[in-house]
Amino acid sequence: MGNGMNKVMPGLYVGNYRDSKDYQQLERYQITHIVSIHDSPRRFHPDKHYLCVMAADTPDQNLSQYFSVCNDFIHAARLKDGCVLIHCLAGMSRSVTVAVAYIMSVTPLSWKEALKVVRTGRAIANPNLGFQNQLQEFEISKLMEERKRLKERFPSLALESNDREQCFVALDQYEVLLENKGVCEGQCKFGKDCPTAPFIIDSYHCYLLQNTQTPFSPSKA
Numbered sequence: 001m002g003n004g005m006n007k008v009m010p011g012l013y014v015g016n017y018r019d020s021k022d023y024q025q026l027e028r029y030q031i032t033h034i035v036s037i038h039d040s041p042r043r044f045h046p047d048k049h050y051l052c053v054m055a056a057d058t059p060d061q062n063l064s065q066y067f068s069v070c071n072d073f074i075h076a077a078r079l080k081d082g083c084v085l086i087h088c089l090a091g092m093s094r095s096v097t098v099a100v101a102y103i104m105s106v107t108p109l110s111w112k113e114a115l116k117v118v119r120t121g122r123a124i125a126n127p128n129l130g131f132q133n134q135l136q137e138f139e140i141s142k143l144m145e146e147r148k149r150l151k152e153r154f155p156s157l158a159l160e161s162n163d164r165e166q167c168f169v170a171l172d173q174y175e176v177l178l179e180n181k182g183v184c185e186g187q188c189k190f191g192k193d194c195p196t197a198p199f200i201i202d203s204y205h206c207y208l209l210q211n212t213q214t215p216f217s218p219s220k221a
Helices: 017-021 023-028 064-079 094-106 111-121 129-141 143-153 160-179
Strands: 006-009 012-015 033-038 049-054 084-087 199-201 206-208
Touching (some): 006 094, 006 111, 012 094, 017 033, 017 084, 033 064, 033 094, 084 094, 094 111, 094 129, 094 143, 094 160, 111 129, 111 160
Parallel strands (some): 012 084
């Protein structure tokens, strides 16, 4: 979890707390906007635009209440050719959940497909079960409304076709990685071995400690 942030879509990165403080890394990836999601989010860099979301990584934390405001922040930045880092503490659960919700909202993908897109770029991506349930509920009851709201708020179609294309490329890459055991499906149970890599498992997550995959690199930054 200390190998740096990962690109999951053009202009969209997921990382951890350490990545958010690493100014050289932020500059390397041309990060202009940061979504900081954890128990005590802070602004570290005065030249970056921040959205701070105070939320715990627990199954009963209501993270879906922030999906729309995060979507607006991320999409507005990307439409202006900005690059967004979404980070939490480990870059595994909270940040991934918000990234998945955004990808669902700007593409035709389901939550499970959007999670595969994120895992293609960041193999340790694994929202806790409560957040997975919230993503499923979001898809069932609120996704169509959110897609409509975003299109009304941001009528530009500048990102639409490329986002869709890059996500389908990522889904194809995910299947290859899965076949070659380069990525975990995220279904490892507490106390069980992960088939893809050495692991540490707590009650919510499967933490992958080794991965030899080449990160997903969309053709357009």
